[in-house]
Amino acid sequence: MRQLRGRTLRLLKIGCFCFIFMIVVWYIAMTLKKRVTPMYASGVVDTTVGHIRYDFSTGMFSLIENGETYVQGLLSETLRYTAALECRPDRNNPNYLCLRWHRYTDLEVRKLKGSDQCHEITWKPSSRDFLPQDCISLRGAIWYGGGEMYDQKWPLRDVSIPLQPYLPNDLMYKTKYNKPAGNIFGNVIERFWLSTKGVGIVVDSSVPLFVSMNTSNSNLLCFTTNSDHPRYPAGQSHVLKYTICKKKNIKEVYELMQKRHFESPKDKPSLDLMQFPVLSTIPRFENNMTQGVLLKFVKKFKDDIQKALSIKKLFFEFDGLFSSKFGNFDIDSGLFPNAHQVCTTLREYGYQILVSMTPLISKDSKNFDTKSDFLVQNSNTEQLALVKWYYGMVGIVDVTNPEAARWFHSKLSTMMKEYGIDGLKLYACESNYLPPNHLSHGSLTNPGSYITNLLSLVSNLGQDKQLLQATCAYKSQKHSMYVQLGRKESKWGEDNGLQSVIPAVLTLGILGYPFVIPDVVGGSGSHGNTTSPPNRELYIRWLQIATFMPVLKFSYVPWDYDDKVVDIAVKLLKRRQEIMRLLINAAKEAETNGSPIIRPLWWIDPLDPYALTVNSEFMLGNDLLVAPVVHPGVTKIDIYLPEGHWKDNLKGQVHQGKHWLRDYEVTLEQIPTFSKHKFLAK
Numbered sequence: 001m002r003q004l005r006g007r008t009l010r011l012l013k014i015g016c017f018c019f020i021f022m023i024v025v026w027y028i029a030m031t032l033k034k035r036v037t038p039m040y041a042s043g044v045v046d047t048t049v050g051h052i053r054y055d056f057s058t059g060m061f062s063l064i065e066n067g068e069t070y071v072q073g074l075l076s077e078t079l080r081y082t083a084a085l086e087c088r089p090d091r092n093n094p095n096y097l098c099l100r101w102h103r104y105t106d107l108e109v110r111k112l113k114g115s116d117q118c119h120e121i122t123w124k125p126s127s128r129d130f131l132p133q134d135c136i137s138l139r140g141a142i143w144y145g146g147g148e149m150y151d152q153k154w155p156l157r158d159v160s161i162p163l164q165p166y167l168p169n170d171l172m173y174k175t176k177y178n179k180p181a182g183n184i185f186g187n188v189i190e191r192f193w194l195s196t197k198g199v200g201i202v203v204d205s206s207v208p209l210f211v212s213m214n215t216s217n218s219n220l221l222c223f224t225t226n227s228d229h230p231r232y233p234a235g236q237s238h239v240l241k242y243t244i245c246k247k248k249n250i251k252e253v254y255e256l257m258q259k260r261h262f263e264s265p266k267d268k269p270s271l272d273l274m275q276f277p278v279l280s281t282i283p284r285f286e287n288n289m290t291q292g293v294l295l296k297f298v299k300k301f302k303d304d305i306q307k308a309l310s311i312k313k314l315f316f317e318f319d320g321l322f323s324s325k326f327g328n329f330d331i332d333s334g335l336f337p338n339a340h341q342v343c344t345t346l347r348e349y350g351y352q353i354l355v356s357m358t359p360l361i362s363k364d365s366k367n368f369d370t371k372s373d374f375l376v377q378n379s380n381t382e383q384l385a386l387v388k389w390y391y392g393m394v395g396i397v398d399v400t401n402p403e404a405a406r407w408f409h410s411k412l413s414t415m416m417k418e419y420g421i422d423g424l425k426l427y428a429c430e431s432n433y434l435p436p437n438h439l440s441h442g443s444l445t446n447p448g449s450y451i452t453n454l455l456s457l458v459s460n461l462g463q464d465k466q467l468l469q470a471t472c473a474y475k476s477q478k479h480s481m482y483v484q485l486g487r488k489e490s491k492w493g494e495d496n497g498l499q500s501v502i503p504a505v506l507t508l509g510i511l512g513y514p515f516v517i518p519d520v521v522g523g524s525g526s527h528g529n530t531t532s533p534p535n536r537e538l539y540i541r542w543l544q545i546a547t548f549m550p551v552l553k554f555s556y557v558p559w560d561y562d563d564k565v566v567d568i569a570v571k572l573l574k575r576r577q578e579i580m581r582l583l584i585n586a587a588k589e590a591e592t593n594g595s596p597i598i599r600p601l602w603w604i605d606p607l608d609p610y611a612l613t614v615n616s617e618f619m620l621g622n623d624l625l626v627a628p629v630v631h632p633g634v635t636k637i638d639i640y641l642p643e644g645h646w647k648d649n650l651k652g653q654v655h656q657g658k659h660w661l662r663d664y665e666v667t668l669e670q671i672p673t674f675s676k677h678k679f680l681a682k
Contacts, residue, residue: 049097050111050119056084070197070246074135104130118245125238132240133224142612145193148186148486151495154503154615163212165231167448168430168472172487187430187486188473190511196612198249200257204241205446208232230436236445251606258594262512263478268591269515270466274583278553282319283525291336302349304559308570316351327365329415343419355421358428360394374404377439385435396433399453400442412461423467429454430472448474455479477512490523490534492632498542499630503615509596517551533560537632540568544671545628547572548620550597568669586621605643614640625674636663646674
């Protein structure tokens with residue numbers, strides 16, 4: 001019995017030893033699997049094509065030139081533990097690479113012909129369960145681009161954006177009704193980013209793109225795909241394709257990418273919109289627009305402004321709810337019993353007339369039932385595809401349908417001719433108004449291309465075909481038009497308030513949209529409050545900035561405030577006339593070479609570390625620096641002057657550039673500006 005018990009104990013000890021040994025072996029194997037992938041034994045470990053190097057043992061890729069790393073990134077985590085094999089090898093071509101991860105994806109990298117600077121990277125999944133993802137490290141460089149966002153930043157520091165479809169959104173509507181968790185992309189976007197190390201990235205338009213930035217403080221800009229999301233059409237592939245380029249500095253890479261990826265306009269828009277103020281009905285007449293009130297208001301504004309300065313022309317913009325129903329293409333006879341006479345009177349007062357229109361068709365309009373087959377459909381149901389908007393349930397015209405496009409164009413054209421309307425502003429055209437799982441006549445692989453098609457359709461409307469404005473844009477640089485920022489809220493902050501205006505205008509400028517309108521002076525109200533004038537100090541500071549922008553647009557006017565505000569406004573209007581030559585010269589440059597009208601400080605010195613980060617100053621052309629106050633109650637600011645000599649237009653002094661002016665004193669009536677000073681040779 002004792003021997004049996006001893007033998008049992010020995011067997012138990014051996015069993016325990018074997019069990020512990022197996023656990024140790026398993027742990028070592030798992031640890032080695034994390035650190036050394038199977039590619040060491042059976043696949044490609046690292047490889048280089050052009051200036052792009054992949055290290056599959058770490059799952060990282062880099063853009064390296066002359067031994068210096070300019071950008072680094074991370075591959076999809078799945079691929080870090082799976083062997084990569086060469087596919088279609090062409091060892092005689094150092095500018096092409098093809099790798100395959102069985103059951104997952106192929107990777108193709110090409111160094112583009114005729115270019116030492118650009119590489120095209122394409123992920124082609126072989127399984128719909130695999131979603132390729134490349135993440136670019138934001139460390140070691142400063143990044144710009146993308147587009148409008150709710151919490152607007154310039155540069156893209158301290159930005160956190162959760163993963164979301166990379167599509168244009170109506171910012172005011174999305175934040176008011178959908179209340180998204182975290183920052184969202186706005187009305188104008190492009191798939192274009194660039195960095196201070198001279199790196200530019202453009203993602204192909206066909207990609208069902210999702211983007212995140214610095215989520216959980218990751219310092220990563222991530223691109224991935226997902227065509228199964230309801231905002232993208234079903235059935236398309238998960239291909240991820242982008243181009244990455246390298247030049248000496250940020251300005252050079254901007255110029256390269258602009259030539260390669262932006263289609264230049266054939267002409268500039270009408271400069272009249274720059275030279276003469278615009279008076280808009282929104283937000284002032286959000287809910288109380290009538291014929292008598294409107295005519296009294298426009299006459300008073302005309303009389304007041306013409307007392308202050310000599311001006312031969314004004315613009316009036318019908319915006320908001322002026323139509324009987326959206327989709328009726330009329331001016332509401334209930335609000336305006338004699339709409340034609342109203343338009344005639346406006347012209348007699350010296351106004352050219354602009355009208356804001358949308359491709360949205362109200363469910364209650366007379367055209368909804370008769371033209372329902374002209375609307376974008378829902379692929380998952382036979383019912384009409386409706387979306388919610390400020391003014392009720394609506395459908396959206398399918399501009400990829402040639403017959404629907406002709407009908408929409410004809411309706412707009414007829415309305416504009418009937419009332420003598422000179423120009424068009426297009427709004428509520430962002431892709432968030434496409435119904436989920438949308439089905440269109442023509443392909444909308446990228447729903448952002450709805451905007452591209454729409455702007456192409458309407459670009460020749462109006463008595464002056466170059467008076468086109470839009471609040472939405474995607475790949476639309478070729479059109480001679482003004483782009484208005486999405487509606488800004490009447491508040492100070494970066495979260496869609498005054499502090500977001502300069503970053504947004506600078507961003508649109510480098511995305512190829514130089515003719516930017518910074519919304520109406522004072523903003524378009526706030527959620528739930530558009531019927532009272534903005535805060536007095538906010539209004540003055542907003543007007544100071546808008547004075548130096550391409551277009552000056554009012555709804556609430558200086559005469560809604562006290563005499564001191566009127567005096568400040570009159571001086572600013574006269575100042576605008578003085579600097580109009582600079583605006584027009586910058587506009588001509590924009591037409592010639594694509595330069596922004598409103599430029600970042602680094603435009604004249606792309607290697608200056610301070611110029612690369614300043615977010616509350618801007619250049620008008622290359623010769624005037626504007627340093628406004630964008631915080632409430634502030635009487636002292638720090639101003640940075642870039643390379644050159646700069647004359648202080650408030651105090652008369654000349655300052656050497658590459659220098660900070662600390663605690664620069666500025667009153668509520670003042671906006672600091674500095675003119676480039678050229679010393680005459682003795």
